[in-house]
Amino acid sequence: MNQDESSSKQRLRLWLSLLRTTRSTEAELREFLRVEHDTTLPRFDVMAALYRVPQGLTMTELSRYLLVSNGNVTTVVDRLVLDGIAKREQQANDRRSLRVSLTEQGSAQFTQIASAHEAKVNQLFADFSSEDIEELLQLLKVHAHKETPHEKHGRA
Template structure:
C-alpha cells in the first residue's frame, strides 16, 4: 500500500492552512496598526481605550472590573490602568456596588458615551474603507466562516 500520495496531500493541506494563518495574521496586524495610528492622530487616544469604552457601551449599568477584563480577555491589571486614565479624563466613572465594599462598577459617563459614539462612527468608516475590496456578500461569508471556526475552536480547544 502506497501512502506517499496521501502523506503529500496531508502536508499540502497543512502548508495551506499555515499560509492562511500567516496571511490572516499579517492582515490583522496591518489593520490594527492603521487603527492605532488613526486613533492616536484623530482622537489623541489609543485602541485599548477604545476597546474598553466599546465594552462599556454595551452595558448601560456598567461592569465590574473582573467582568470588563473577561469581556476584553486581558488581565485586571491591564484594564485598571486604562480605566484610571479614562476616569481622569471624565469618560468613565466608578460606582460602588451595594453590599460589596470591595467591588465597583465601571460605566461610561455622558461625555464618555458622546466621545465613544464619535470614535465608533469613525472606526466603522475606517474599517469599511480598508475592507472595501470585499463585497458585502463576501464580507458576510468570511465573517460567517470565521465565526464557525472560532466556535469550533472554543468548543474543542485549539488542538484536538
C-alpha cells in the same frame, strides 16, 4: 508531497495571511485613533465595552470581556476616570466590588469616535463585496465554534 502535507502547508499559509491582515489592520486603526482622535486602541476598546453595557461592569467582568488582565484594564480605567470619561461606583450588594461605567461625556465622546472608527474600518475593507464579507464571516464562524484545548481546561 502528499495531500495531508499539502493541506498542512495551506493551513499554515492561511494562518500567516490572517495574522498579517489582522496586524496591518490593527496598526492602521491604532494610528488612526492616535492621530485623528488623540486616543489609543485599548482606551477605545474599554470605552466600547462600557458603552455596550450602560449599567457598567465590574473590573473583572471588563477584563474578561476584553480578554486582558485586570492590571491592563485598571490602567486604562484609571485614566478614563481621571479624564471624566468613566466613573467608578461601589455596588450596594458588595462594597468590595466597583462597577465602572461611562459618564455622559464619555458616552458622547465614544459615539463620535465610534462613528469615525466604523468609517475607517469600512474604508479598510472597501475591496470586499457584501457577498465576500458574508462568506468570510460564515467560514470564520465555523472555526470560531471549535473548542480549543485551552478552553476545555478553562485556560482561554
